[in-house]
Every structure is written in C-alpha cells, then in structure tokens.
Amino acid sequence: MRNKQTLLLLVSLCVCTGKSDFAPYFYDNGSGSNSGNMALFSLAEDTAVGTHVYTLNGSDPEGEPVTYGMTFDKGSKECFSVEPKSGNVTLVESLDREVQDEIVACVTITDGRNKVMENVRVFITDVNDEKPEFLNRPFIVDVPEDVPSGSSFYRVQAVDRDIGSGGSVSYFLQSSSKFTIDGHSGVLRIRPGESLDYELARTHFVTVVAKDGGGKYHGKYQVMTSTAIVTINVLDTQDSPPVFVGTPYFGFVYEVSVPGSEIFTVFAKDGDQNSPNPVHYSILNGSDGFFIINSTSGSISLTSFPVQLRNELYELKVQASEVGPDGQFVDFAVTTVTIRVVDLNNHPPTFYGESGPQNRFELTMYEHPPEGEILRGLKITVNDSDQGANAKFRLFLAGPSRVLRVVPQTVLNEAQVTVIVENSTAIDYEKYQFLTFKLLAVEIDTPERFSATADIVINLLDTNDNVPKFSSEFYIARIPENSPGGSNVVSVTAADPDSGLWGEVKYSIYGSGADLFLIHPTSGIIYTQPWASLDAEVKSKYNFYVKAEDTEGKYSLAEVFVTVLDQNDHRPEFNQNLLEKTMIIGAPVQIQAVDEDAEEPNNIIEYSIMKADPDDIFDINSSTGEIKLKPYIRSMEIVQNITRQKDCRWSVLVQARDRGTPSFSTTAVVNIDITEPNGLKGPMAAFLMQSRENPLKALGLAVGFISVMVLLTVLISTLLFFRNTKSNRIRPARRIIRRRAKEPRHWSFRPAFGHDRNNDEDHDDEDTTDKLKGNNSISKAKRSIPSAPVLPPPPPPAATGPQRIQRDHQRELPSVSGPTGSQRDHQRELPSVSGPTGSQRDHQRDVPSVSGSISRSDGTGISSALVSELKMKIEQKIIEANRGYYY
Secondary structure (H helix, E strand, C coil): CHHHHHHHHHHHHHHHHCCCCCCCEECCCCCCCCEECCCCCEEECCCCCCCEEEEECEECCCCCCCEEEEECCCCCCCCEEECCCCCEEEECCCCCCCCCCEEEEEEEEECCCCEEEEEEEEEEECCCCCCCEECCCCEEEEEECCCCCCCEEEECCEECCCCHHHHCEEEEECCCCCEEECCCCCEEEECCCCCCCCCCCCEEEEEEEEEECCEEECCEEECCEEEEEEEEEEECCCCCCEEECCCCEEEEECCCCCCCCEEEECCEEECCCCCCCCEEEEEEECCCCCEEECCCCCEEEECCCHHHCCCCEEEEEEEEEEECCCCCEEEEEEEEEEEEECCCCCCCCEEEECCEECCEEEEEEECCCCCCCECCCCCEEEECCCCHHHHEEEEEEECCCCCEEEECCEEECEEEEEEEECCCCCCCCCCCCEEEEEEEEEECCCCCCCEEEEEEEEEEECCCCCCCEECCCEEEEEEECCCCCCCEEEECCEECCCCHHHHCCEEEEECCCCCCEEECCCCCEEEECCCCCCCCCCCCEEEEEEEEECCCCCEEEEEEEEEEECCCCCCCEECCCEEEEEEECCCCEECCEECCCCCCCCCCEEEEEEEEECCCCEEECCCCCEEEECCCCCCHHHHHHHHCCCCCEEEEEEEEEECCCCCCEEEEEEEEEEECCCCCCHHHHHHHHHHHHCHHHHHHHHHHHHHHHHHHHHHHHHHHHHHHHHHHHHHHHHHHHHHHCCCCCCCCCCCCCCCCHHHHHHHHHHHHHHHHHCCHHHHHHHHCCCCCCCCCCCCCCCCCHHHHHHHHHHHHCCCCCCCCCHHHHHHHHCCCCCCCCHHHHHHHHHCCCCCCCCCCCCCCCCCHHHHHHHHHHHHHHHHHHHHHHHC
C-alpha cells in the first residue's frame, strides 16, 4: 500500500512538472544500408585499410545531441574505429575472410544521460584472393609398363579456400603427349593410343595445373592457378627379347691354334632389366662342324686343327634364348659371328744393310745439299716375313721436322728405303755438326702392332756459306778532343759462324772520315793515328765504314760515327787588353770577347765588372757585354760632380768567363769617355760617334773614298779627251745641221754639232756616268739616231740626273717615223742603229735619230707635207755628215 502511494506521488510529480527523459535510439535502415546501426552490414575482405565503410546514425527524442561508440570483445581484433560526433566508421585492420568471416561488435549511442548499446555482426564477403592448393604432395606414382592405353592410374586433388566461383577448381596438363587428366576430378590417364615402355623411358614428369573459377579482387577480375609435378615411374615387365652386347662380332683362327682353343665369346642380356631371365646360347648354322658354343657362357671354340679348315671365312648364326621360370624359351635374338682364318703375326718388320740386319746407319755429307737430292750413301732395306695384312706396315722418319722424308711410306712385305732432302736450309753445319733421325716401321692392321726402329746419323761437313756479320749495323763512339794519339775509340765485333779459316775475320776501315783512325785487323779495336790530334773546333763529326772479311773475300760493312767531344780548352779573348770606348749618357757601349770552343757551355761567356774607377758607376749585362751607367746618372753635371773634375774618362776592369768545366776567364781594361748627346742625327752622326772610338777605321774610309774619286776623275777625263778628238772631225757637218735646223720656226732643235764646249762635255759626262752606273737603257737611247719629233708630247714625270737631261734633249729633237726611200738605202750602208760600236757610236751621239713611225698632225697646225719636207732635208744632211766622217 505504501509503494502504491509512492508511485502515485511520482506520477503526480511528473504530471505537475510537464517534463520526461527518453533514451536515444539508432535508425534501422535495413539490409544494404550504409547508415544506421550496422545491422545486416557486410564488407568485402579486400577493402583497403583507412576506408570509410559505414556511418552510425541515430537520434534523441528530446533533440539532445548524441555521440557514438563501438566496443569489441576482449581479446578480439578491433577492426573498426568510430568518430564520436559524426558516427563515421573507418576500417583500421586488414580483413581476411578465410581467417575470420564475421566481426562481432557493440555499437553505442548516448545523449550524455542515457546510453543505448546494441550487438551487431558485420559479415566479411569473399573475393578471389586464394590460389588452389594441391593435397598430398609430392606426387610419385609407380605404373607398370603394360598398363592398357586409356587406363587411369592416379588422381590429384587441389582445394581453393575461396567460395563461389573463386573456390571451384579445374585441372589440365602442360604439354604432355602420353597422358591426359580429367578437368573436374583430377584423374590421370594414359592417352588413348599411347603406351609405356620401360626400355625407352623409365620415368615421366607431368606438370598438372589447377585453376580456380575466377573472381574479382580489388575491382578486377582474375583467375588464379597452381602447378604440381607428378613423377611417374615405369615398372619393367617381361616383354623384351635378349640383346647382344658389343656387336658386330669378329673372331680369328691362327696357324698355331689347336682343337679346343677359344675363338670368341658372345654376350647377351635380357631386355627386361628389372627382373632378367637366364640366357641360353646356341649355333644355328655356319659352323660346318668346326666350331661349338658354350650354351651358358657364349664362348665359341675350335673343334679341329686350322689346317683342316676349308674356308678362310666363316659366318656363324648364334641364337640367344630367354629361359622362363618354367624352363621354356620365352623369347630369343639372333646375331652373326664372323670368324677369319689368318696367318699368325709372329714376325716384326726388320731393317737390313749391305751386311745383314742393321739398326744404325751413318752418312757423311756437306751441309746444304740441294733440295730433292737422294741420300745415296744410305742403303737400307726393310722386310716383314708375315703374309697378307700381317706384313703391311708404315715407315716414319722421326727427328728435326720437315728436313728429310722417307719413300715409300707404306710397305707390303719388303721395300728399298729412300731418304730425300726436303729442307736444305735446316741442314746447317753451324747449327748441328751431325743430325740424328729415327726410322720406324710400324704394322698397320695387326692387333699386335709390331714395329722396328733404326738410327740414321748424318755427319755434316762445313762449307763457307756465311759472311762475317757485325753485331750492329752502326757504331756510335765519343772521344774527347786533345786525346793523345793511339787512343781507343770503339771496338767493333763481327762473327763468322763458319769453321776453320773460313771463320777467321779481318777488319779494315775506309771512307773520307777514316784518315785519322786505324783499326786492329783481328781484334776490331779502332784507335786514333799516333800523330792524330782531334780538335772539336776544327771538326767534331767523323763517319767512315768498317769492313769485316773472311779468307775467301766474303765481307760485310758497318758504319762508324765518331763524335769529338768538346773540352774547355780555350779561354775567352778580347781583341785587345785595353779597350777605348766613348759612351753617350743614356746609351750603352758594348764589349765582346770570343771563346773558340765548339760547343756550349764551353763557349758561353758571362761578363762581369771586376773593378771600376770610380766604383759603383757602371752596370754590365752578363750575357751581351753591354756597359751602361747607373740609372741615376742622367747628365754630364752628375758625372762631373762624381769625378770632381772636368775629365770624364773612366776605367773599368771587365772579366769574361766561360761556363765550361773547368772555367776559364780573361780580363780587359775598358777606358770610357763620357759625353753628352749632340744635335747630329742620322747615319753620319752615328758614323762620327763610332769614329771617335776607332779613328783608324774612319781614316781608312776617308782614304778609300778619296782614292775612288781620283780614279773616277781620271777615267772621265780620258773618255772626254777621246770623245772630243773624234767629234772635231765632223764639226762642219754639225754646224750645217744646226743652221738648217732653225728653218722650222715652230720647232726648236738642239744643235747636233754645237760650239759650246761645256755643253758637249756635259753630255760626255752624262754618257760616262751612264756607263759607270751600268744604265744600258739610257745609253742606248742616247746613242740612237735622232728623230724628227711630232707635236711635243705632254710633260713627262719629274726625273733627276742624266735621265732628265736625256729626256729634255729627246723632246727637242723631231721624230720622223717610217723610214722610206733613200733613208732605208742609207741605213743599209751604215752599221746597225741598234748596238753601235766603235766610232759609229761616237758619230751617232752627234747625229739626230730617225726611228719610229710617221706622226700625223694632232691639231698644232703642222701638216704632213711639212713633216715630209723636213724629213728629206734631215736625211740629206745626214748623208753629208757621214761623207765628211768617212772621207
């Protein structure tokens, strides 16, 4: 009664307050939904970790915010995580349906006061991620070889843990020609039409492939396979006949055989090797009663003496039969045994000489016989007393390769042995004094292979077949200069491999460079002549030939090069011990010493100042010998301040030292006059400055110049004298030509024969100067016959000297071109205008020249008629002048 009252009180209190508190709840969205309470939710096993797989979703009746959670049983794998506010479920562990096909979890929803929990099962769906796996491996099967074709003999089995099509398994074989497999059951069978044979193949290896039905994996369709190897061992059964081993069979009956002698043994074995049966032997035919066989061992024996055999060849048919467990012949095989009756090979080959059997043959001969020559001193016969194949053998010659060869090479019974030279060069006394060969005779077709040997010894005699040969083609020697006479220079060596006197060598030298040297005729030592003195400064290189000759005159040459080594045997020398120099301030003066040594460093000179007065005033270039003032001395005022007097003449002691070992030196005193630069410039100034240092040189040059001028004056005066003497003989003609030449007013003629003596002399001077200078072109122009000119030509370029005078004279003379009529006749009588000689050249200097072609008027008012008239007058005067000259 009290409880009822309490309940009524609570109900009344709730009604009075108007409020209630309800728990939140999940939405139930059913199967296939990804939002709700995960009821009936499934997930593929290949879902990647980190994938959002579901969203928990619910609500609170009062509209309060809710949060979500998920818990798992203790010890189980927590595969999911939940975001509390959004309810997003994420996969955090990889799934494997074959290990766990469902996940049990507890999902929760709470509004902060009330919490609702629900147990859910998440199903893991399968994907094709497993390969088929074979059971009961390895697969080894024993199959008898007589299993019928098409029979099954084994079953393989493979399982796939996937479900559905991915878990179904089918089978097939990889490239098998004898076997097949049932694709569903995995049963192996022998392929129809095929069979097993133990004798051909005892083991077979078959590769079986198990393939599933395929399925999706990570969104792609795939089929997975596995392979296994089935080893099939074939078991032998009694199905093969006996097999003879070592066929074909050959036996021999020899002349020494007796009845009961074993001829040959055959051997056969059961073809079924796993459980072989015994073999029984028998002769079917062909023995003619002369041969029997042991039925157990297969040994064939002779039943009579060989002389009773009627044939040389017997072919026996032998049968090997397989004996079964009941003593009956199960199977058999037949083979042929060939038996030959032969002579007994009991005689080896034998070598014979002139006196009987012999195993050593000797011969003496000269070296280098002709190739192809037969060694007739060797008389060898070989014989084998057996018959037929037993007497057939081959001859060999063992020794130095390809020197000799033997004929014949194959012998039957007996032959004469011939030895022929094959390589003449190899038969050399200098290499071998004797040659040794082995002559072998070896049987060819006999099992005994009997053989015989004989020694062939060839003693060689020497011939003079070699020339002396120097150890080198040339010899290089060095000898210091000033070596005493008889000093050794070099030793040459030549060898002649011939023996006796042919091997003795004598030396000699010859050549343009051999005058100072001698050679010892037997030792080959080259030394200098007793009186020879070698001087590198005179000649430092010698070369000559050395000759090595044997007693028969065979020789060879070598060249010897001798270098005379320079020694420091000359000291530097100045041209005089006291040198006088004039130095201009700012310019150096140079001294020079000469070292007559031939090579460096003996002739390299270094200069140095040993002493100077005053001191520390000059510097010297150690290589060139240039002496100059110190840089601070720039004027005469500084020089005079140093000397304290106006005398500017200083002395320097200079040393010249060479670089040889030992080093030599010499000294000289250099007196230097210091002067200031003057105003003279050019070559003359330089010459005058040099003359101050060497006045004798200047005096010699002056005397030479004066002498040349005197000779020129005498020569010119003589020439002028002879010229004037010849010119006086035709002076009237010169006057006539001068007067008549004045008629044409338009032209100005220079008189050919004038009264001005000075003018003539000037011309003579010009001619003389031209001759001295060798100006042939100008002299020829002046000596040609004067020509009547056409209109005056334009002014020529400026010229000086005789050329200008000549051109001025030529412009004043008229030029008449094209000689005609009497002029040509006159030219025939006169000497040639070109190249005048003697008195004709003197006359031509005073006669105007007529040459060239006729010049036409060019606008100056001179007509061609006037030119022709003038031409005729000039020709007349020339004729008169010539008459006066010759008569």
